[in-house]
Ligand SMILES: Nc1ncnc2c1ncn2[C@@H]1O[C@H](COP(=O)(O)OP(=O)(O)OP(=O)(O)O)[C@@H](O)[C@H]1O
């Protein structure tokens with residue numbers, strides 16, 4: 001039995017390291033997971049085109065999903081194993097939620113292989129991926145904010161301490177994303193520095209809950225650039241022309257939102273920098289079987 005699912009990336013509105021409350025929105029970059037069920041009880045992962053990269057997240061996702069749902073599919077969990085392969089156009093460890101997209105795609109592809117994808121609540125499926133991310137140490141707060149945006153689409157606001165969804169709204173922006181060449185792994189974030197900006201994070205939370213997402217993300221960006229030692233220059237280069245701009249996740253990517261034409265007009269300011277600039281649509285749908 002084979003299953004397949006596709007999950008989008010996400011950009012930040014409120015990064016959750018300071019208070020545990022986070023907010024993110026889905027963007028049109030994708031990870032695809034293909035899962036083949038086996039009968040040897042082993043869980044084996046492969047990341048296409050990245051032979052040396054750590055596959056423990058996607059292996060744990062298949063294992064947890066089989067353990068939780070095999071019996072619902074009429075199978076004995078002990079006899080079931082899985083082979084999972086991911087293919088992705090989301091840069092890894094760049095602040096664009098590659099880990100949450102890989103987890104969501106893998107959980108849903110495993111449910112698809114078990115032929116019960118439509119019977120499982122998407123938020124429960126998302127929480128399973130968050131548990132796997134915690135188990136293998138690729139997250140600090142669990143990143144339910146990023147994971148829920150990728151699973152459901154649109155903007156989500158979450159409490160990553162309790163994995164509760166506080167708000168979800170569909171938005172119609174485009175996103176301009178600048179990714180410098182370096183990488184930043186979320187599991188290695190300086191949490192002491194992040195906790196010092198908690199009062200700013202609380203202000204960002206108020207703005208986001210009031211649907212003032214552009215202002216929220218810009219305050220978030222200045223606070224997290226300061227806490228994590230990233231430059232605010234890329235933000236200043238596109239302000240005040242865009243509705244919002246921030247450092248995304250644990251960096252090093254920056255993301256700006258507005259109408260497509262506005263972002264096209266400022267794009268060359270980031271194109272001049274080392275790294276990659278992408279102009280993508282936001283996504284109101286989330287993770288789906290394929
Ligand atoms: N396409 C993928 N397939 C399988 N595993 C992946 C994939 N992308 C990321 N991962 C896993 O996630 C880890 C990177 O997680 P990390 O949280 O640091 O990056 P990120 O999710 O891109 O960043 P951020 O959380 O700041 O948005 C990788 O080491 C790998 O274990």
Ligand SMILES: O=C(O)C1=C[C@@H](O)[C@@H](O)[C@H](O)C1
Pocket residue numbers: 012014015016017022023095097138139140141142143145146186187248249250
């Ligand atoms: O690992 C984590 O806990 C997080 C990672 C980042 O992507 C952030 O965007 C998120 O808010 C929290």
